[in-house]
Amino acid sequence: MLLSIENLRTYFYSRSRRAFVRSVDGASLSVGRGETLGVVGESGSGKTVAALSAAGLVAGSPGVIGGRIELKSRNLLDGIERYVKVEERDGRVMAAEKDERGWGRQVRRLMSGVRGKEIAMIFQNPRAALNPYSTVGAQLVETIRLHTNLKGKHEAKDKALHWLERVRIDSPRLRFDSYPFGMSGGMCQRAMIAMALCAEPSLLIADEPTTGLDATIQARIVELLRELKDGTGITTLLISHDISVIRRLADRVAVMYAGTVVQSGTASQVLRPRDSRQHPYTAALLASVPSAETIRAKSALQAIEGEVPDTTSVPRGCRFYGRCNRVTDAVRSRCANLEPPLSEIEPGHKLRCWLHAA
């Protein structure tokens, strides 16, 4: 495994509610070399915070409080237990104290030479992530000279142009001297992708790379990511709420709900429509988007009742229990009171559901 995240907990203290927002609450994810792992989930499910934790970019208090994050067998949370004191009851964190300044120094030590070089990120709003005062070319050259062994200006420029071509920006020589504000959203996203990849990172984290772009542009960005994946074999952690994007790009898929992974497996295992070997949440999510049949029959969409849960008060049992439509009398009391374990139902395919518990 190139990246493995185990039992990660990233909490934020909410003063107004006097409680922890358990953004990531015991999530485990792993990405193999050359593989694309798609993480799907709704807003607040913890997918972005999990990725930010891996890149050591969590801002807020207390932030990461436990777990393991390993990149190429290097522990990126090395020594976290020395900085955090956690009070647990029944496997739930009740209180946490963290030496944040000390941990901040430790993160800088651990992440030097990792962030930007080993782990590169692309974000939802590319224009916000690019420096508005600097041309696209200058930003690329800076990244290349910083992170690769091409230190000369001219060779770095050649490399930058090569990457602009690679992400199919038209007239790359012209765009090299453009500022981000002079480019469309799709172009900025391409420039952002070039910037992430030019350092030749081992892991690319793509957080909602197509969200906010127009439908036709989205399709082209997905096409580009697909092409780059086949061409460079880059390992990718792809985060999206859009199942269709995940379907197009991911080899394996993890479904997150309320801070934990409720299902993971190969893309075909997880995204199989109308399969009984699925987490009820995944099944409901797949059914809630209009399918060809729904449109033809003009029938009602199968909505998931209720609301996305508030992670300040995580229920005792299964986190999806309140909205689940598959619960049977045989498992009801367990669902309501005990959090189901993540159990493997077929090779490589794991579910967190009492209906499928071994």
Place this chain on the structure above:
Amino acid sequence: MNDTLLEVSDLSKHFRSRWGLASALTGQGRVIPAVDGVSFYLKQNETVGLVGESGCGKTTVGRTVLRLTEPSGGRIVFGGRDITHLDRARLRPLRREMQMIFQDLDAGLNPKMRVRAILREALTVHERPGDAEIERRIRELLEQVNLKESKLANFPSELSGGEKRRVGIARVLAVRPRLIVADEPTSALDVSIQAQVVNLLRDLQKHLGLAYLFISHDLPVVELVSHKVAVMYLGRIVEMGLSETIAREPRHPYTRILWSSVAEKHTAETTTAKDIGGVFDFEQPTRGCRFAPRCPLYQQQGRPAVCTDPASEPPLRDVGNGQVVACHFA
């Protein structure tokens, strides 16, 4: 009996951009034709979907139809009355019959007011019902949008996205409108909540006979909820027809590309979406057909002169079955 509720003909809206030295000297800005000659009609109990990329003018059409933005030209007839140039006082009683749902969930929800006060205000804007009647109507609205009574005491900031949307819809329903312009009503919501809202809007239409102008970039949702779909490109309707025809037998190359970009995401088959180059730009108007610079058909046909002839922007042409297309070759 004629049940046409809204008839829009040759609607246009031009914005002036005053920027740069030339406009400062001459006092004249560059004119940006955000909406340019749009015509369609909407019947009771009917939904017309308006799709297109961002910036194509679909929101401007929605706002202009309601006279939230003043039209630059054309005619808007609502319920048999020409409202294009109606003054504010005479427009006011009509305002209650035409409402808008905005993309922004917080639009129209005063953060300092509790849900009960928000709904009460909406109920008393146009009429003066008694307290008991207000209470009865509030309960009716809650039932219509499927919202718990306990939420009445909450402030908007204490509501989830789906609940905010429901309150927004309840507020609009309070004045008993006949036409609702829904501008991206689901795009700010989570996937699992989107389906609830789509179902709610369709149920309300069934029970109240509402007409919707449904503006969205989510093509499958538009196809599901709409009876007719109009596709806009650079301020013009380039194709319009029954939703199943537009989705399954599109004629205009732009419509094809738009729908293939969805199909591609769903079926993993590669189509023409990646061939379409460039991005449109209002500030560099093209001669002839506006889509020609991005058009794959134009390339295939060997760049025929008629497409870029300034004198012949393709008009909407009837191709039967209620479908109209603005293309020389489709």
